[in-house]
Amino acid sequence: MNTWFKKSFVLSAGLALILSGCGAKSDNAATNTPQTEPNQAQTTDSGKKLKVVTTFYPMYEFTKQVAGDHADVTALIPAGAEPHDWEPSAKDMAQVKDADVFVYNGIVEGWAEQALSSASNDQRVVVEASKGLNLMEGTAEEEGEAHAEEGHAHDHVLDPHVWLDPVLAQKEVESIEAGLVKADPANKADYEKNADAYIAKLKELDTEFKTGLKDIKRKDFITQHAAFGYLAKQYGLTQVPISGLSPEQEPTPDKLVGIIKFAKENNVKTIFFETLVDPKVAETVATEIGAKIDVLNPLEGLTDEDKQKNLDYLGVMKNNMEALKKALNE
Numbered sequence: 001m002n003t004w005f006k007k008s009f010v011l012s013a014g015l016a017l018i019l020s021g022c023g024a025k026s027d028n029a030a031t032n033t034p035q036t037e038p039n040q041a042q043t044t045d046s047g048k049k050l051k052v053v054t055t056f057y058p059m060y061e062f063t064k065q066v067a068g069d070h071a072d073v074t075a076l077i078p079a080g081a082e083p084h085d086w087e088p089s090a091k092d093m094a095q096v097k098d099a100d101v102f103v104y105n106g107i108v109e110g111w112a113e114q115a116l117s118s119a120s121n122d123q124r125v126v127v128e129a130s131k132g133l134n135l136m137e138g139t140a141e142e143e144g145e146a147h148a149e150e151g152h153a154h155d156h157v158l159d160p161h162v163w164l165d166p167v168l169a170q171k172e173v174e175s176i177e178a179g180l181v182k183a184d185p186a187n188k189a190d191y192e193k194n195a196d197a198y199i200a201k202l203k204e205l206d207t208e209f210k211t212g213l214k215d216i217k218r219k220d221f222i223t224q225h226a227a228f229g230y231l232a233k234q235y236g237l238t239q240v241p242i243s244g245l246s247p248e249q250e251p252t253p254d255k256l257v258g259i260i261k262f263a264k265e266n267n268v269k270t271i272f273f274e275t276l277v278d279p280k281v282a283e284t285v286a287t288e289i290g291a292k293i294d295v296l297n298p299l300e301g302l303t304d305e306d307k308q309k310n311l312d313y314l315g316v317m318k319n320n321m322e323a324l325k326k327a328l329n330e
């Protein structure tokens, strides 16, 4: 958006607010408490808010940031639940069916395509936020296991964790923006403005990562599951995951031995674990090598504790950056 357009937009939005907020009253009314219900003040042209259903936390957060007040955004997967093994209930399916817009990441939600076809709705706009991105194949199964080949190719599962790369996250926000504009073209200017503002914050986050991780002493970090592949690639790091692309893919004893050996040889002092997954295996590795454990949050959901601390995507990502910076400088 050019600045001329932005200015004229801000102007017209301000004007609209005054007009809708004060009716026949004087200009003063616009600065007072709104006379109308907030819900009514921000409706779409058709007179009702968009109903947007998302899957897990980053999809919810990105969508809310772009939608602003124009939509009721809900997340199907509740706080504290791990999305890799979540399945929709009948009630969730009814929400999917009713949605004006459905936003999902792709791959994580293995149930989504089936759900969308059985809860069909011709009017619904579907956004698969990772679509069109250059997805990597999972590497978890390949590490140190060349000897385990049995003439079969391993399952080539694509890595879904693009939301953990502040650069690819911007692309997901753009896809969500396009979906909202398609469903509600009357509010296109607002969606553009909101998306631009959030993308600017993601760019700042990217800069913080680049700056923070510039002069680190080591490049390898051990994580609980293989969630940080895109982030690692973006900042020139190497992720060494204990579990596979999904936290339920527990390591084989061989793999565990390999990781412990790697950690000892490289003098790793921190093993990362996640808030939504049992830290047992990470603790075992840490005890074995005399390392400590710390959180590296894959943002697959916020815990109640995260919420109490008012942590959001940007806040958690900043914590992740600090945790990585600390561990990689030990």
Ligand SMILES: [Zn+2]
Pocket (backbone or CB within 6 Å): 084, 161, 225, 226, 227, 245, 246, 247, 298, 300
């Ligand atoms: Zn994951």
